[in-house]
Amino acid sequence: MNSVDLTVKIGSLTLTNPILLASGTVGYGNEIAEFIDLNKIGGIVTKSLSLKPRKGNPPQRIVETPSGMLNAIGLQNVGVEEFLKEKIPFLKQYDVPLICNIAASSIEEYVECTRLLTTEDFIKAFEINVSCPNVKEGGLQFGNNPIAVGIITQKVKAVTNKPVIVKLSPNVSYISEFAKVVKDNGGDAVSAINTLVGTSFNINTRKPKIHNVFGGLSGPAIKPIALAKVLEIKQKVDIPIIGIGGIMNWKDVVEFMIVGASAVQIGTLNFIDPTASIKMIPEVEQYCLENNITQISELTGSYSSQK
Amino acid sequence: MFIYNSAIEKIIALENNIFLLKAHCPEIASTIQPGQFLNIKVSETTFPLLRRPFSVCDVEGDSIFIMFNILGEGTKLLQKKHIGDTLNIIGPLGNGFSLGGNFETAVIVAGGLGSAPFPYFIKKLNMDKKIACFVGGKSEHDVIQYGMRNVKVSTDDGSLGFKGNVVELLQQELSSYEYSKIKIFGCGPTAMLRSLREFTIKNNIECEVSTECAMACGFGICMGCPTESAKQNDKYLLVCKDGPVFNVKDVVI
Numbered sequence A: 001m002n003s004v005d006l007t008v009k010i011g012s013l014t015l016t017n018p019i020l021l022a023s024g025t026v027g028y029g030n031e032i033a034e035f036i037d038l039n040k041i042g043g044i045v046t047k048s049l050s051l052k053p054r055k056g057n058p059p060q061r062i063v064e065t066p067s068g069m070l071n072a073i074g075l076q077n078v079g080v081e082e083f084l085k086e087k088i089p090f091l092k093q094y095d096v097p098l099i100c101n102i103a104a105s106s107i108e109e110y111v112e113c114t115r116l117l118t119t120e121d122f123i124k125a126f127e128i129n130v131s132c133p134n135v136k137e138g139g140l141q142f143g144n145n146p147i148a149v150g151i152i153t154q155k156v157k158a159v160t161n162k163p164v165i166v167k168l169s170p171n172v173s174y175i176s177e178f179a180k181v182v183k184d185n186g187g188d189a190v191s192a193i194n195t196l197v198g199t200s201f202n203i204n205t206r207k208p209k210i211h212n213v214f215g216g217l218s219g220p221a222i223k224p225i226a227l228a229k230v231l232e233i234k235q236k237v238d239i240p241i242i243g244i245g246g247i248m249n250w251k252d253v254v255e256f257m258i259v260g261a262s263a264v265q266i267g268t269l270n271f272i273d274p275t276a277s278i279k280m281i282p283e284v285e286q287y288c289l290e291n292n293i294t295q296i297s298e299l300t301g302s303y304s305s306q307k
Numbered sequence B: 001m002f003i004y005n006s007a008i009e010k011i012i013a014l015e016n017n018i019f020l021l022k023a024h025c026p027e028i029a030s031t032i033q034p035g036q037f038l039n040i041k042v043s044e045t046t047f048p049l050l051r052r053p054f055s056v057c058d059v060e061g062d063s064i065f066i067m068f069n070i071l072g073e074g075t076k077l078l079q080k081k082h083i084g085d086t087l088n089i090i091g092p093l094g095n096g097f098s099l100g101g102n103f104e105t106a107v108i109v110a111g112g113l114g115s116a117p118f119p120y121f122i123k124k125l126n127m128d129k130k131i132a133c134f135v136g137g138k139s140e141h142d143v144i145q146y147g148m149r150n151v152k153v154s155t156d157d158g159s160l161g162f163k164g165n166v167v168e169l170l171q172q173e174l175s176s177y178e179y180s181k182i183k184i185f186g187c188g189p190t191a192m193l194r195s196l197r198e199f200t201i202k203n204n205i206e207c208e209v210s211t212e213c214a215m216a217c218g219f220g221i222c223m224g225c226p227t228e229s230a231k232q233n234d235k236y237l238l239v240c241k242d243g244p245v246f247n248v249k250d251v252v253i
Ligand SMILES: Cc1cc2nc3c(=O)[nH]c(=O)nc-3n(C[C@H](O)[C@H](O)[C@H](O)COP(=O)(O)OP(=O)(O)OC[C@H]3O[C@@H](n4cnc5c(N)ncnc54)[C@H](O)[C@@H]3O)c2cc1C
Pocket: A063, A064, B037, B048, B050, B051, B052, B053, B054, B055, B056, B066, B067, B068, B069, B070, B071, B072, B073, B074, B075, B076, B113, B116, B117, B211, B212, B213, B214, B215, B244
């Protein structure tokens, strides 16, 4: 039988397969490990970490919407120090690439977090979250500003030799402008997309359903938008892209790769079926076999422009 | 906790739009504790997208029961299921009620659908414990006595039993008990749990409550279900993992 090489490269980072678990949808790995063998997944991206622990937003933090959900968690996390002390030891039992996602409220904080985390060998890359819609400072304030994204990329790169992936906001007019800034400032890859700003109201009380009023929309509802953003980047900028947004099955993975993603991340689906990510790997492999693809990266950007 | 496909064995309509669903799930039936919950995918499509959490209501052999009322689209779909349909269930989830302890009498306080976890609780409680149940609702239609024992009822409108809320009824009736020999177990609307908390802390009565919060995952990965901790100001507790049952002294309701 022919075999398919599922390995993908994101800068200097090699993954055994292109399916990763998205930030904020797997905590620090310990709960999801009860459902799946973490050794099999392409990589894990941690919940966004900040320098100091963050309490996050008051409830209600989530609400379901048609084919999606809004969340305003507010970056609740244990902070860099506790992460290194209490959370990493568990993950070290596994042979899985760990990507640390960092969210900060100042440029200095991004740099400081990276500096502290980069000394830990088990961390293989960084994903810089400049796109969280749910906190007052940082987050979108940076994600909307190409100059800030450029400075953050450059300063973070200066303190680590590990690949730096910048996670982009879809809540901008031209996402490719941001991808270009990342590339020009030495970033190794971009991930797209983070959640879209949305809200939902109760028509009887006329009150917002989530405490923060605005939240981030995720789930299958956002897939067409995410695909369009990945395609826009692919067409304008030569940089590896990790595709994220509404992936529910292996076909969605293939679709993201066709429009330009080198790898993908599974988010909201982990809440619904924590085993789904692992199950997709052989299914994607099967698709490759049937389509005479021997190295999965042949799929990346392989779309046909014929109308 | 794990994911199971369970066949529906029965859906029983109790009075007043309340349903009992019985499903075959030996793995969960053999391990679940009273007060723990299940997160159930009620459809195979993206409508609704997220699972719906339900307390375990009872266990019989290899089967588990949940009790629900029709609230929105998810519970509407659940009620329309047929015998033999499969339900995808994650469980057992969260921390249940503590069954042991020095108390002589377990005093159950339930409001509306807050009765759901108690049939199993009563079944699993040590034989040597006495049981007293206080069950309340807005009117007689909301009072759920299924599986309860030694029941006293309250209704806000006085249509059945004591006129007033269930915590007022409790205060009136508890005078015949020695506070150090009872433990209260509560489940129901937030307002009820709040006054129960106030009353039990003031009178130094042991009390555990089962709380609710909107949930996405139900097992600790989304951080969607925070509840204010009474002991640590800088950190939330998670209802799905640290609860849903809490000692009232540990949470702010
Ligand atoms: C630990 C726990 C145990 C539960 N046990 C039971 C039980 O035994 N029997 C029972 O009938 N119900 C129980 N519930 C409530 C039950 O989950 C909801 O009734 C159910 O989700 C409603 O789904 P729906 O689609 O019909 O309603 P919808 O209103 O359409 O639900 C929409 C969304 O609102 C969320 N939501 C529902 N209820 C609440 C709430 N109280 N607070 C915040 N968000 C909410 C849902 O999770 C869902 O995502 C429990 C909830 C929790 C958290």
